[in-house]
Amino acid sequence: MSLLVVGSMAFDSIKSPFGEVERVVGGSATYFSLAASYFASVRLVSVVGRDFPKETIEMMSARGIDLQGLKIADGETFHWKGYYEYDLNTAHTVRTDLNVFKDFVPALPAAWRETPFVFLGNIDPRLQLDILAQVRNPRIVALDTMNFWIGKSPQLLREVIRNVDILILNEAEVRQITGEFNLVKAARMLMGMGPGRVVIKRGEYGVLHLSDGQIFAAPAYPLEMIFDPTGAGDSFAGGFMGYLASRGDGALTEMDYRLATMYGSAIASFTVEAFSTDRLQGLTKEDIANRISSFRSLTEFRV
Protein backbone atom coordinates (compact mmCIF):
# COMPACT_ATOMS: atom_id res chain seq x y z
CA MET A 1 0.00 0.00 0.00
CA SER A 2 1.03 3.62 -0.43
CA LEU A 3 3.05 5.55 2.07
CA LEU A 4 3.20 9.32 2.19
CA VAL A 5 6.15 11.22 3.64
CA VAL A 6 6.47 14.91 4.26
CA GLY A 7 9.83 16.22 5.37
CA SER A 8 13.02 17.96 4.34
CA MET A 9 15.40 17.40 1.48
CA ALA A 10 18.73 19.01 2.11
CA PHE A 11 22.42 19.42 1.62
CA ASP A 12 24.47 18.29 4.61
CA SER A 13 28.01 19.34 5.44
CA ILE A 14 29.34 16.90 8.01
CA LYS A 15 32.49 16.25 9.93
CA SER A 16 32.89 13.00 11.82
CA PRO A 17 35.98 11.31 13.32
CA PHE A 18 36.05 9.31 10.07
CA GLY A 19 36.03 12.07 7.49
CA GLU A 20 34.44 15.23 6.24
CA VAL A 21 32.00 15.98 3.42
CA GLU A 22 30.63 19.23 1.99
CA ARG A 23 27.07 19.68 0.69
CA VAL A 24 26.18 16.03 0.20
CA VAL A 25 22.55 15.05 -0.29
CA GLY A 26 20.57 14.55 2.93
CA GLY A 27 17.29 15.47 4.61
CA SER A 28 14.67 13.48 6.49
CA ALA A 29 12.36 12.88 3.51
CA THR A 30 15.29 11.79 1.34
CA TYR A 31 16.49 9.14 3.78
CA PHE A 32 12.97 8.09 4.71
CA SER A 33 11.74 7.66 1.15
CA LEU A 34 14.81 5.76 -0.05
CA ALA A 35 14.59 3.41 2.94
CA ALA A 36 10.85 2.87 2.48
CA SER A 37 11.20 2.34 -1.27
CA TYR A 38 12.50 -1.18 -0.62
CA PHE A 39 9.08 -2.12 0.76
CA ALA A 40 6.26 0.13 -0.48
CA SER A 41 5.14 2.77 -3.01
CA VAL A 42 6.33 6.03 -1.57
CA ARG A 43 4.77 9.46 -2.18
CA LEU A 44 7.04 12.33 -1.28
CA VAL A 45 6.10 15.90 -0.32
CA SER A 46 9.04 18.28 0.04
CA VAL A 47 10.82 21.24 -1.50
CA VAL A 48 14.29 21.74 -2.96
CA GLY A 49 16.04 24.65 -4.67
CA ARG A 50 17.22 24.73 -8.26
CA ASP A 51 20.70 23.71 -7.02
CA PHE A 52 19.52 20.24 -5.96
CA PRO A 53 21.18 17.54 -8.11
CA LYS A 54 19.02 16.22 -10.95
CA GLU A 55 20.78 12.85 -10.68
CA THR A 56 19.46 12.40 -7.13
CA ILE A 57 15.93 13.18 -8.24
CA GLU A 58 16.30 10.74 -11.11
CA MET A 59 17.75 8.08 -8.83
CA MET A 60 14.81 8.49 -6.41
CA SER A 61 12.35 8.34 -9.24
CA ALA A 62 14.06 5.20 -10.59
CA ARG A 63 13.57 3.64 -7.15
CA GLY A 64 9.82 4.09 -7.66
CA ILE A 65 9.39 7.11 -5.38
CA ASP A 66 6.54 9.27 -6.65
CA LEU A 67 7.79 12.87 -6.74
CA GLN A 68 4.57 14.64 -7.77
CA GLY A 69 4.63 16.35 -4.40
CA LEU A 70 8.21 17.63 -4.73
CA LYS A 71 8.38 21.34 -5.42
CA ILE A 72 11.46 22.76 -7.09
CA ALA A 73 11.54 26.37 -5.94
CA ASP A 74 13.62 29.36 -6.94
CA GLY A 75 16.43 29.65 -4.44
CA GLU A 76 18.81 27.38 -2.60
CA THR A 77 18.14 24.01 -0.99
CA PHE A 78 17.97 23.68 2.81
CA HIS A 79 21.52 23.28 4.18
CA TRP A 80 22.59 21.69 7.48
CA LYS A 81 26.12 21.86 8.76
CA GLY A 82 27.17 19.81 11.77
CA TYR A 83 29.67 17.47 13.29
CA TYR A 84 29.95 14.34 15.40
CA GLU A 85 32.55 13.43 17.98
CA TYR A 86 33.25 9.85 19.05
CA ASP A 87 29.84 9.65 20.64
CA LEU A 88 27.99 9.28 17.35
CA ASN A 89 24.64 9.40 19.12
CA THR A 90 24.85 13.18 19.42
CA ALA A 91 24.78 15.50 16.41
CA HIS A 92 26.20 18.98 17.00
CA THR A 93 24.65 21.64 14.77
CA VAL A 94 27.00 24.34 13.49
CA ARG A 95 24.57 26.05 11.17
CA THR A 96 21.12 25.67 9.62
CA ASP A 97 20.20 27.56 6.44
CA LEU A 98 16.49 27.00 5.80
CA ASN A 99 16.60 28.67 2.36
CA VAL A 100 13.62 27.47 0.23
CA PHE A 101 12.34 25.53 3.22
CA LYS A 102 11.52 28.81 4.99
CA ASP A 103 8.43 29.40 2.86
CA PHE A 104 7.47 25.75 2.43
CA VAL A 105 3.72 25.12 2.52
CA PRO A 106 3.18 21.42 1.93
CA ALA A 107 0.37 20.84 -0.55
CA LEU A 108 -0.92 17.34 -1.10
CA PRO A 109 -1.74 16.38 -4.71
CA ALA A 110 -5.50 15.68 -4.72
CA ALA A 111 -4.96 12.04 -5.67
CA TRP A 112 -2.87 11.50 -2.53
CA ARG A 113 -5.50 12.49 0.03
CA GLU A 114 -6.47 8.92 0.75
CA THR A 115 -2.95 7.57 1.28
CA PRO A 116 -3.32 4.94 4.05
CA PHE A 117 0.15 5.26 5.64
CA VAL A 118 1.59 8.67 6.53
CA PHE A 119 4.90 9.76 8.01
CA LEU A 120 5.22 13.30 9.31
CA GLY A 121 8.95 13.96 9.24
CA ASN A 122 10.66 16.42 11.53
CA ILE A 123 9.29 19.82 10.42
CA ASP A 124 7.32 22.66 12.02
CA PRO A 125 4.31 21.12 13.88
CA ARG A 126 2.15 23.73 12.13
CA LEU A 127 3.02 22.14 8.78
CA GLN A 128 2.47 18.67 10.23
CA LEU A 129 -1.06 19.75 11.23
CA ASP A 130 -1.55 21.17 7.70
CA ILE A 131 -0.81 17.77 6.23
CA LEU A 132 -3.05 16.00 8.73
CA ALA A 133 -5.89 18.31 7.65
CA GLN A 134 -5.36 17.28 4.02
CA VAL A 135 -5.36 13.46 4.41
CA ARG A 136 -8.64 11.52 4.72
CA ASN A 137 -8.95 8.64 7.18
CA PRO A 138 -5.36 7.50 7.08
CA ARG A 139 -4.81 4.05 8.52
CA ILE A 140 -1.60 4.81 10.37
CA VAL A 141 0.14 8.12 10.94
CA ALA A 142 3.60 8.26 12.49
CA LEU A 143 5.39 11.34 13.74
CA ASP A 144 8.95 12.51 14.23
CA THR A 145 10.08 15.82 15.72
CA MET A 146 13.17 17.37 17.36
CA ASN A 147 14.34 19.36 20.38
CA PHE A 148 13.93 22.66 18.49
CA TRP A 149 10.15 22.18 17.99
CA ILE A 150 9.63 20.62 21.43
CA GLY A 151 11.02 23.80 22.94
CA LYS A 152 9.52 26.30 20.50
CA SER A 153 5.99 25.00 19.83
CA PRO A 154 5.00 22.67 22.66
CA GLN A 155 1.25 23.35 22.33
CA LEU A 156 1.08 22.80 18.58
CA LEU A 157 3.23 19.70 18.97
CA ARG A 158 0.82 18.33 21.60
CA GLU A 159 -1.98 18.79 19.10
CA VAL A 160 -0.09 16.80 16.47
CA ILE A 161 0.76 14.08 19.02
CA ARG A 162 -2.93 13.79 19.95
CA ASN A 163 -3.74 12.99 16.33
CA VAL A 164 -1.14 10.38 15.40
CA ASP A 165 -0.85 6.64 16.01
CA ILE A 166 2.89 6.16 16.43
CA LEU A 167 5.65 8.37 17.78
CA ILE A 168 9.15 7.65 16.45
CA LEU A 169 11.50 9.67 18.64
CA ASN A 170 14.94 9.45 20.16
CA GLU A 171 15.58 9.06 23.90
CA ALA A 172 16.37 12.71 24.49
CA GLU A 173 13.19 13.85 22.72
CA VAL A 174 11.04 11.46 24.75
CA ARG A 175 12.55 12.81 27.96
CA GLN A 176 12.24 16.44 26.84
CA ILE A 177 8.55 16.17 25.91
CA THR A 178 7.51 14.37 29.09
CA GLY A 179 9.99 15.67 31.67
CA GLU A 180 10.36 12.02 32.78
CA PHE A 181 13.75 10.30 32.70
CA ASN A 182 12.55 6.69 32.92
CA LEU A 183 11.66 5.64 29.37
CA VAL A 184 8.99 3.12 30.33
CA LYS A 185 7.13 5.75 32.36
CA ALA A 186 7.73 8.42 29.73
CA ALA A 187 6.34 6.19 26.97
CA ARG A 188 3.26 5.53 29.07
CA MET A 189 2.77 9.30 29.48
CA LEU A 190 3.05 9.77 25.72
CA MET A 191 0.54 6.99 25.07
CA GLY A 192 -1.77 8.78 27.49
CA MET A 193 -1.74 11.76 25.09
CA GLY A 194 -3.10 9.72 22.18
CA PRO A 195 -0.66 7.51 20.25
CA GLY A 196 -0.91 3.75 20.73
CA ARG A 197 2.79 3.13 20.18
CA VAL A 198 6.05 4.82 21.05
CA VAL A 199 9.21 3.79 19.23
CA ILE A 200 12.31 5.09 20.99
CA LYS A 201 15.54 5.29 18.99
CA ARG A 202 18.68 4.87 21.09
CA GLY A 203 21.40 5.09 18.43
CA GLU A 204 24.07 2.43 18.89
CA TYR A 205 21.94 0.88 21.66
CA GLY A 206 19.05 0.05 19.36
CA VAL A 207 15.34 0.65 19.71
CA LEU A 208 12.75 0.27 22.45
CA HIS A 209 9.24 -0.20 21.07
CA LEU A 210 6.38 0.19 23.52
CA SER A 211 2.65 -0.28 23.16
CA ASP A 212 -0.09 -1.06 25.62
CA GLY A 213 1.15 -4.03 27.64
CA GLN A 214 4.03 -4.91 25.29
CA ILE A 215 7.69 -3.95 25.14
CA PHE A 216 10.04 -4.98 22.37
CA ALA A 217 13.79 -4.31 22.58
CA ALA A 218 15.77 -4.40 19.33
CA PRO A 219 19.55 -4.06 19.46
CA ALA A 220 21.45 -1.95 16.97
CA TYR A 221 23.73 -3.92 14.69
CA PRO A 222 27.21 -3.77 16.30
CA LEU A 223 29.18 -2.32 13.40
CA GLU A 224 32.95 -2.07 13.36
CA MET A 225 32.75 1.09 11.32
CA ILE A 226 30.02 3.67 11.75
CA PHE A 227 30.98 6.22 9.17
CA ASP A 228 28.24 8.80 9.51
CA PRO A 229 25.11 8.47 11.66
CA THR A 230 23.26 11.22 9.74
CA GLY A 231 19.99 9.85 8.41
CA ALA A 232 20.00 6.73 10.60
CA GLY A 233 16.80 7.77 12.41
CA ASP A 234 14.93 8.62 9.20
CA SER A 235 16.17 5.45 7.50
CA PHE A 236 14.89 3.49 10.49
CA ALA A 237 11.49 5.21 10.21
CA GLY A 238 11.43 4.54 6.45
CA GLY A 239 12.15 0.83 6.82
CA PHE A 240 9.67 0.62 9.71
CA MET A 241 6.76 2.37 7.98
CA GLY A 242 7.64 0.81 4.62
CA TYR A 243 7.35 -2.66 6.10
CA LEU A 244 3.99 -1.84 7.75
CA ALA A 245 2.68 -0.46 4.43
CA SER A 246 3.86 -3.64 2.66
CA ARG A 247 1.60 -5.75 4.89
CA GLY A 248 -1.40 -4.56 2.88
CA ASP A 249 -4.96 -4.51 4.13
CA GLY A 250 -4.88 -7.07 6.94
CA ALA A 251 -4.91 -6.22 10.61
CA LEU A 252 -1.38 -5.50 11.85
CA THR A 253 -0.24 -7.82 14.62
CA GLU A 254 2.31 -7.21 17.37
CA MET A 255 4.69 -9.44 15.37
CA ASP A 256 4.24 -7.19 12.30
CA TYR A 257 5.25 -4.20 14.38
CA ARG A 258 8.25 -6.07 15.76
CA LEU A 259 9.37 -7.15 12.33
CA ALA A 260 8.89 -3.58 11.09
CA THR A 261 11.24 -2.51 13.89
CA MET A 262 13.84 -5.03 12.71
CA TYR A 263 13.54 -3.96 9.07
CA GLY A 264 13.95 -0.34 10.15
CA SER A 265 17.03 -1.28 12.19
CA ALA A 266 18.47 -3.26 9.28
CA ILE A 267 18.08 -0.38 6.82
CA ALA A 268 19.51 2.12 9.32
CA SER A 269 22.54 -0.12 9.84
CA PHE A 270 23.37 0.22 6.14
CA THR A 271 22.88 4.00 6.06
CA VAL A 272 25.57 4.63 8.67
CA GLU A 273 28.16 2.61 6.75
CA ALA A 274 28.77 5.53 4.37
CA PHE A 275 28.26 9.27 4.07
CA SER A 276 25.02 10.60 2.58
CA THR A 277 22.74 8.05 0.86
CA ASP A 278 25.68 6.24 -0.76
CA ARG A 279 25.01 2.88 0.86
CA LEU A 280 21.25 3.27 1.24
CA GLN A 281 20.48 3.84 -2.41
CA GLY A 282 21.99 0.61 -3.77
CA LEU A 283 20.76 -2.17 -1.50
CA THR A 284 19.43 -5.48 -2.75
CA LYS A 285 16.65 -7.62 -1.27
CA GLU A 286 19.40 -10.08 -0.38
CA ASP A 287 21.43 -7.48 1.53
CA ILE A 288 18.38 -6.73 3.64
CA ALA A 289 17.42 -10.37 4.20
CA ASN A 290 21.00 -11.18 5.24
CA ARG A 291 21.05 -8.33 7.72
CA ILE A 292 17.75 -9.52 9.22
CA SER A 293 19.31 -12.99 9.68
CA SER A 294 22.32 -11.40 11.34
CA PHE A 295 19.99 -9.59 13.73
CA ARG A 296 18.31 -12.87 14.51
CA SER A 297 21.59 -14.58 15.36
CA LEU A 298 22.58 -11.49 17.34
CA THR A 299 19.68 -11.89 19.77
CA GLU A 300 18.89 -15.59 19.71
CA PHE A 301 18.91 -17.66 22.88
CA ARG A 302 17.22 -20.88 23.90
CA VAL A 303 16.40 -22.10 27.41
Added chain:
Amino acid sequence: MSLLVVGSMAFDSIKSPFGEVERVVGGSATYFSLAASYFASVRLVSVVGRDFPKETIEMMSARGIDLQGLKIADGETFHWKGYYEYDLNTAHTVRTDLNVFKDFVPALPAAWRETPFVFLGNIDPRLQLDILAQVRNPRIVALDTMNFWIGKSPQLLREVIRNVDILILNEAEVRQITGEFNLVKAARMLMGMGPGRVVIKRGEYGVLHLSDGQIFAAPAYPLEMIFDPTGAGDSFAGGFMGYLASRGDGALTEMDYRLATMYGSAIASFTVEAFSTDRLQGLTKEDIANRISSFRSLTEFRV
Protein backbone atom coordinates in the same frame (compact mmCIF):
# COMPACT_ATOMS: atom_id res chain seq x y z
CA MET B 1 30.28 -27.44 40.02
CA SER B 2 32.05 -25.10 42.44
CA LEU B 3 32.63 -21.45 41.79
CA LEU B 4 35.21 -19.36 43.63
CA VAL B 5 34.89 -15.62 44.06
CA VAL B 6 37.40 -13.21 45.48
CA GLY B 7 36.31 -9.62 46.00
CA SER B 8 35.13 -7.03 48.45
CA MET B 9 32.46 -7.08 51.11
CA ALA B 10 31.49 -3.61 52.17
CA PHE B 11 29.19 -1.06 53.65
CA ASP B 12 27.71 1.31 51.07
CA SER B 13 26.26 4.76 51.73
CA ILE B 14 24.25 5.73 48.67
CA LYS B 15 22.14 8.60 47.48
CA SER B 16 20.03 8.18 44.37
CA PRO B 17 17.12 10.23 42.99
CA PHE B 18 14.90 7.65 44.71
CA GLY B 19 16.23 7.74 48.24
CA GLU B 20 19.23 7.59 50.51
CA VAL B 21 20.74 4.83 52.64
CA GLU B 22 23.60 4.79 55.18
CA ARG B 23 26.00 1.89 55.62
CA VAL B 24 23.95 -0.85 54.01
CA VAL B 25 25.58 -4.16 53.07
CA GLY B 26 27.31 -4.18 49.68
CA GLY B 27 30.57 -5.16 47.98
CA SER B 28 31.39 -7.07 44.81
CA ALA B 29 31.83 -10.49 46.46
CA THR B 30 28.58 -10.08 48.39
CA TYR B 31 26.49 -9.34 45.29
CA PHE B 32 28.34 -11.88 43.18
CA SER B 33 28.04 -14.75 45.64
CA LEU B 34 24.36 -14.16 46.41
CA ALA B 35 23.55 -14.01 42.67
CA ALA B 36 25.59 -17.14 41.92
CA SER B 37 24.11 -19.03 44.87
CA TYR B 38 20.91 -19.58 42.84
CA PHE B 39 22.89 -21.77 40.44
CA ALA B 40 26.07 -23.22 41.95
CA SER B 41 28.09 -23.94 45.12
CA VAL B 42 29.91 -20.72 45.83
CA ARG B 43 33.21 -20.38 47.70
CA LEU B 44 33.91 -16.89 48.91
CA VAL B 45 37.27 -15.26 49.69
CA SER B 46 37.03 -11.82 51.27
CA VAL B 47 37.53 -9.85 54.47
CA VAL B 48 35.20 -7.89 56.75
CA GLY B 49 35.65 -6.06 60.03
CA ARG B 50 34.07 -6.95 63.33
CA ASP B 51 31.31 -4.41 62.59
CA PHE B 52 29.92 -6.47 59.69
CA PRO B 53 26.41 -7.77 60.52
CA LYS B 54 26.28 -11.37 61.71
CA GLU B 55 22.80 -11.72 60.20
CA THR B 56 24.21 -11.09 56.72
CA ILE B 57 26.88 -13.71 57.21
CA GLU B 58 24.24 -16.15 58.46
CA MET B 59 21.94 -15.33 55.54
CA MET B 60 24.76 -15.97 53.07
CA SER B 61 25.66 -19.20 54.78
CA ALA B 62 22.00 -20.26 54.72
CA ARG B 63 22.03 -19.67 50.96
CA GLY B 64 24.77 -22.32 50.74
CA ILE B 65 27.69 -19.96 50.26
CA ASP B 66 30.85 -21.50 51.74
CA LEU B 67 32.50 -18.83 53.91
CA GLN B 68 35.66 -20.71 54.92
CA GLY B 69 37.61 -18.09 52.97
CA LEU B 70 36.03 -15.12 54.73
CA LYS B 71 38.34 -13.47 57.20
CA ILE B 72 36.87 -11.44 60.04
CA ALA B 73 39.61 -8.95 60.91
CA ASP B 74 40.05 -6.50 63.73
CA GLY B 75 38.94 -3.13 62.46
CA GLU B 76 36.20 -1.68 60.33
CA THR B 77 34.68 -3.04 57.13
CA PHE B 78 35.45 -1.42 53.77
CA HIS B 79 33.08 1.55 53.25
CA TRP B 80 32.04 3.15 49.94
CA LYS B 81 30.07 6.37 49.79
CA GLY B 82 28.64 7.56 46.51
CA TYR B 83 25.66 8.91 44.63
CA TYR B 84 23.77 8.57 41.37
CA GLU B 85 22.01 11.23 39.38
CA TYR B 86 19.28 10.44 36.85
CA ASP B 87 21.81 8.74 34.63
CA LEU B 88 22.01 5.60 36.76
CA ASN B 89 24.77 4.18 34.57
CA THR B 90 27.36 6.41 36.26
CA ALA B 91 28.31 6.03 39.93
CA HIS B 92 29.94 9.09 41.51
CA THR B 93 32.32 8.24 44.35
CA VAL B 94 32.34 10.61 47.31
CA ARG B 95 34.62 8.60 49.53
CA THR B 96 36.31 5.20 49.83
CA ASP B 97 37.51 3.93 53.22
CA LEU B 98 39.47 0.72 52.60
CA ASN B 99 39.76 -0.08 56.34
CA VAL B 100 40.42 -3.84 56.82
CA PHE B 101 40.63 -4.23 53.04
CA LYS B 102 43.90 -2.26 53.04
CA ASP B 103 45.90 -5.20 54.38
CA PHE B 104 43.88 -7.92 52.68
CA VAL B 105 45.98 -10.83 51.41
CA PRO B 106 43.63 -13.39 49.92
CA ALA B 107 44.53 -16.90 51.03
CA LEU B 108 42.82 -19.85 49.42
CA PRO B 109 41.86 -22.71 51.76
CA ALA B 110 43.89 -25.72 50.55
CA ALA B 111 40.75 -27.67 49.63
CA TRP B 112 39.70 -24.89 47.25
CA ARG B 113 42.77 -24.94 45.00
CA GLU B 114 41.10 -27.07 42.39
CA THR B 115 37.90 -25.03 42.07
CA PRO B 116 36.96 -25.23 38.37
CA PHE B 117 35.22 -21.83 38.01
CA VAL B 118 36.84 -18.65 39.32
CA PHE B 119 35.72 -15.02 39.39
CA LEU B 120 38.30 -12.36 40.16
CA GLY B 121 36.21 -9.45 41.43
CA ASN B 122 37.32 -5.86 41.14
CA ILE B 123 40.36 -5.66 43.46
CA ASP B 124 44.07 -4.80 43.09
CA PRO B 125 45.45 -6.75 40.07
CA ARG B 126 48.33 -7.80 42.33
CA LEU B 127 45.84 -9.70 44.51
CA GLN B 128 44.12 -11.11 41.44
CA LEU B 129 47.50 -12.54 40.35
CA ASP B 130 47.98 -13.92 43.87
CA ILE B 131 44.76 -15.87 43.56
CA LEU B 132 45.62 -17.09 40.06
CA ALA B 133 48.89 -18.46 41.47
CA GLN B 134 46.95 -20.42 44.10
CA VAL B 135 44.39 -22.16 41.87
CA ARG B 136 45.31 -25.28 39.89
CA ASN B 137 44.08 -25.71 36.31
CA PRO B 138 40.83 -23.82 36.65
CA ARG B 139 38.40 -24.49 33.86
CA ILE B 140 37.19 -20.91 33.44
CA VAL B 141 38.47 -17.72 35.04
CA ALA B 142 36.58 -14.45 34.60
CA LEU B 143 37.84 -11.01 35.53
CA ASP B 144 36.36 -7.67 36.54
CA THR B 145 38.28 -4.45 37.22
CA MET B 146 37.65 -0.68 37.35
CA ASN B 147 38.97 2.66 36.09
CA PHE B 148 41.10 3.10 39.25
CA TRP B 149 43.20 -0.04 38.54
CA ILE B 150 43.27 0.53 34.78
CA GLY B 151 44.92 3.89 35.44
CA LYS B 152 47.10 2.86 38.37
CA SER B 153 48.42 -0.60 37.45
CA PRO B 154 48.12 -1.06 33.69
CA GLN B 155 51.06 -3.51 33.44
CA LEU B 156 49.90 -5.80 36.24
CA LEU B 157 46.37 -5.66 34.87
CA ARG B 158 47.66 -6.73 31.43
CA GLU B 159 49.29 -9.71 33.09
CA VAL B 160 46.00 -10.71 34.72
CA ILE B 161 44.12 -10.22 31.43
CA ARG B 162 46.62 -12.49 29.65
CA ASN B 163 45.76 -15.27 32.08
CA VAL B 164 41.96 -15.25 32.15
CA ASP B 165 39.28 -16.63 29.83
CA ILE B 166 36.53 -14.05 30.10
CA LEU B 167 36.53 -10.30 30.74
CA ILE B 168 33.36 -8.89 32.29
CA LEU B 169 33.70 -5.11 32.03
CA ASN B 170 31.58 -2.05 31.44
CA GLU B 171 31.75 0.08 28.29
CA ALA B 172 33.91 2.78 29.81
CA GLU B 173 36.43 0.24 31.13
CA VAL B 174 36.70 -1.45 27.73
CA ARG B 175 37.38 1.90 26.08
CA GLN B 176 39.85 2.96 28.78
CA ILE B 177 41.95 -0.22 28.55
CA THR B 178 42.11 -0.27 24.76
CA GLY B 179 41.96 3.42 23.86
CA GLU B 180 39.44 2.39 21.17
CA PHE B 181 35.91 3.85 21.16
CA ASN B 182 34.25 1.29 18.88
CA LEU B 183 33.28 -1.65 21.11
CA VAL B 184 33.55 -4.33 18.43
CA LYS B 185 37.11 -3.27 17.62
CA ALA B 186 37.96 -2.82 21.29
CA ALA B 187 36.69 -6.30 22.14
CA ARG B 188 38.82 -7.75 19.34
CA MET B 189 41.87 -5.97 20.79
CA LEU B 190 41.12 -7.43 24.23
CA MET B 191 40.72 -10.92 22.79
CA GLY B 192 44.10 -10.43 21.13
CA MET B 193 45.59 -10.10 24.63
CA GLY B 194 44.41 -13.56 25.72
CA PRO B 195 40.76 -13.92 26.78
CA GLY B 196 38.41 -15.77 24.44
CA ARG B 197 35.35 -13.77 25.44
CA VAL B 198 34.54 -10.18 26.32
CA VAL B 199 31.27 -9.41 28.05
CA ILE B 200 30.51 -5.69 27.95
CA LYS B 201 28.01 -4.33 30.49
CA ARG B 202 26.08 -1.28 29.25
CA GLY B 203 23.78 -0.60 32.20
CA GLU B 204 20.23 0.15 31.12
CA TYR B 205 21.21 -0.74 27.53
CA GLY B 206 22.05 -4.34 28.35
CA VAL B 207 25.05 -6.47 27.50
CA LEU B 208 27.17 -7.09 24.41
CA HIS B 209 28.87 -10.47 24.53
CA LEU B 210 31.66 -11.06 22.02
CA SER B 211 33.76 -14.10 21.22
CA ASP B 212 35.65 -15.19 18.12
CA GLY B 213 33.19 -14.81 15.25
CA GLN B 214 30.09 -14.40 17.44
CA ILE B 215 28.26 -11.42 18.88
CA PHE B 216 25.29 -11.68 21.22
CA ALA B 217 23.28 -8.61 22.25
CA ALA B 218 21.13 -8.90 25.38
CA PRO B 219 18.84 -6.03 26.32
CA ALA B 220 18.45 -4.88 29.90
CA TYR B 221 15.01 -5.41 31.33
CA PRO B 222 13.14 -2.10 30.90
CA LEU B 223 12.15 -1.42 34.49
CA GLU B 224 9.78 1.31 35.53
CA MET B 225 11.64 1.77 38.78
CA ILE B 226 15.38 1.37 39.08
CA PHE B 227 15.92 2.05 42.73
CA ASP B 228 19.66 1.60 43.10
CA PRO B 229 22.03 0.30 40.42
CA THR B 230 24.77 -0.56 42.96
CA GLY B 231 25.70 -4.20 42.61
CA ALA B 232 24.03 -4.69 39.22
CA GLY B 233 27.34 -5.50 37.49
CA ASP B 234 28.43 -7.98 40.17
CA SER B 235 24.98 -9.58 40.27
CA PHE B 236 25.19 -9.96 36.50
CA ALA B 237 28.60 -11.61 36.81
CA GLY B 238 27.30 -13.89 39.59
CA GLY B 239 24.31 -15.08 37.58
CA PHE B 240 26.50 -15.47 34.49
CA MET B 241 29.28 -17.49 36.15
CA GLY B 242 26.81 -19.35 38.36
CA TYR B 243 24.91 -20.58 35.32
CA LEU B 244 28.13 -21.68 33.59
CA ALA B 245 29.22 -23.56 36.72
CA SER B 246 25.78 -25.23 36.89
CA ARG B 247 26.34 -26.78 33.44
CA GLY B 248 28.72 -29.30 35.01
CA ASP B 249 31.47 -31.12 33.18
CA GLY B 250 30.27 -30.96 29.58
CA ALA B 251 31.74 -28.69 26.93
CA LEU B 252 30.17 -25.25 27.07
CA THR B 253 28.42 -24.23 23.87
CA GLU B 254 27.78 -20.75 22.46
CA MET B 255 24.14 -21.21 23.56
CA ASP B 256 25.28 -21.95 27.15
CA TYR B 257 27.18 -18.65 27.15
CA ARG B 258 24.18 -16.82 25.76
CA LEU B 259 21.86 -18.29 28.33
CA ALA B 260 24.41 -17.45 31.05
CA THR B 261 24.23 -13.85 29.81
CA MET B 262 20.44 -13.90 30.12
CA TYR B 263 20.53 -15.40 33.64
CA GLY B 264 23.04 -12.74 34.64
CA SER B 265 20.79 -10.04 33.20
CA ALA B 266 17.74 -11.48 34.95
CA ILE B 267 19.44 -11.54 38.36
CA ALA B 268 20.82 -8.01 37.88
CA SER B 269 17.34 -6.75 37.01
CA PHE B 270 16.15 -7.85 40.46
CA THR B 271 19.11 -6.33 42.31
CA VAL B 272 18.34 -2.79 41.08
CA GLU B 273 14.73 -2.98 42.27
CA ALA B 274 15.81 -2.27 45.86
CA PHE B 275 18.71 -0.86 47.85
CA SER B 276 21.47 -3.23 49.01
CA THR B 277 20.82 -6.98 48.63
CA ASP B 278 17.19 -6.65 49.77
CA ARG B 279 15.66 -8.00 46.56
CA LEU B 280 18.56 -10.25 45.57
CA GLN B 281 18.63 -12.35 48.71
CA GLY B 282 15.03 -13.59 48.60
CA LEU B 283 14.44 -14.74 45.01
CA THR B 284 12.71 -17.97 44.08
CA LYS B 285 13.44 -20.26 41.13
CA GLU B 286 10.08 -19.15 39.80
CA ASP B 287 10.97 -15.43 39.98
CA ILE B 288 14.06 -16.15 37.90
CA ALA B 289 12.27 -18.38 35.37
CA ASN B 290 9.55 -15.75 34.93
CA ARG B 291 12.08 -13.02 34.30
CA ILE B 292 13.83 -15.19 31.69
CA SER B 293 10.46 -15.63 29.93
CA SER B 294 9.93 -11.88 30.06
CA PHE B 295 13.32 -11.40 28.43
CA ARG B 296 12.35 -13.85 25.72
CA SER B 297 9.15 -11.99 24.93
CA LEU B 298 11.10 -8.71 25.06
CA THR B 299 13.35 -9.74 22.16
CA GLU B 300 11.27 -12.21 20.17
CA PHE B 301 10.54 -11.63 16.50
CA ARG B 302 9.66 -13.94 13.64
CA VAL B 303 10.19 -13.40 9.93
